[in-house]
Amino acid sequence: MSIMIPLREIGIVGYGAYIPRYRLAAEAISRLWRGGQDQHILPVREKSVPGPDEDTVTMAVEAAQNALRRAGLSPEVIRAVWVGSESHPYAVKPTGTLVAQALGIAPATLAADLEFACKAGSEAMQAAIALVGSGMADYALAVGMDTAQGRPGDALEYTAAAGGAAYVIGPAEGAVAVLEATYSYVTDTPDFFRRAHQRYPEHANRFTGEPAYFHHIVNAARGLMDALGLTPADFAGAVFHQPNLKFPRKVARELGFTPEQIRAGLLVGEVGNTYAGSSLLGFSALLDEAWPGDRLLLVSFGSGAGSDAMSFIVTERIEAARDRAPRTHAYVTRRAPVDYATYARWRQKFTV
Amino acid sequence: MDIPRNWRLRDQRYRLQGTRCASCGAHHFPPRPVCPRCRGRHVEPYRFTGRGRVYSYTVVYQAPEGFEQYVPYVVALVDLEEGVRVTAQLTDVDPEEVAIGMPVEMVLRKLGEEGERGLILYGYKFRPRIGDPKGEAESD
Structure with a gap:
């Protein structure tokens, strides 16, 4: 069987979100670069913009701090810090050690960075699940976080946003959501990439849809559900990677999920595409509203390309855990609009 | 380049780690090897909660070299709830929103x-508290 089940029962013992305070309206980008011609077909309403002193390290630290608070754990029990991102601040020098030091997890821990476009965060979760599920460690921290880059005027500039979430994986006895199984599906598909030393990624326009996003998500989700003998009706909620509003809605429909099942986790319209953070952030919003006994589906997608699908069952511990740290919506509603000029200055799009 | 100095100060800077005197209970930031209050030598590392209030502040428009990209920004004196005053930048706040007595919390920033x-x-920098912007949940 190709689904993956850990040797012992494990789950999410803590989770935490982070979204920067600032927002740029898609309409402002449309007005500047397209004369407003596409204002009726904008992919999102607005996107989050990191402040000038924020990056993947600082955002990962806050999300992980929230996850540790919900887990009620002291930091030195964590045995791995894995950060998935395509915007690690250094080309060489791990984000993971900085996060581990800042949180007080260092020094007795694994630490490394993962890269798989928007799938890097769920890949970090898979690694944490394996480490804890094998019994090699009791607790591991996985983070998906990005300050995504969008070339000025490009289609991706409307959505390339900043934010993400962190998960502490641990034994099922302390879990807010117990893992049932995972399934991963990858192929070599060149829908989106960024070469070394390039500031902005390239993408293959419509090719990013059917052969990339839809093919991998559908196969990952179906592979997992078929092996577990489940149908969409068995899930209380689901999150699919959110590059825009259209794709997750369409893939949900194609798989047989209702709009209500994806409602709580669909944040892209308000915060944009947070890349490696996207599906993990949506899942934290879903957990914020989940009830004990709910079965939840998480399916990521990363260009290049692949998807991780995971099924969790929420426990009664969720009730006490969720208010130990700010909920995802506290970050969504903490918003201050900025204009395009401010965004361009902060994101260093001017050559001085 | 001052790599050794930045490395030495990492815990102090990343997570507001100071010291606490085991004899008289005084908190210190930056960390001290000897308690300035009772002169006791039994000081232990202490991580401040990071919660505090703005004692006073100023807005910087003419930044020193290396800080130009953050202008205008706010530098504040923050009274931590443990009774220690630190100097730090405020972040995620517009200068006109800052007020003396404003509840803030520590965050890690560039x-x-x-x-x-x-x-x-x-x-460390400080920002208005999330989820409790007026500091109403405080016990003090």
């Missing part, structure tokens, strides 16, 4: 970069 090729420096 302090600056040592040029294109050097280190990226991180350290």
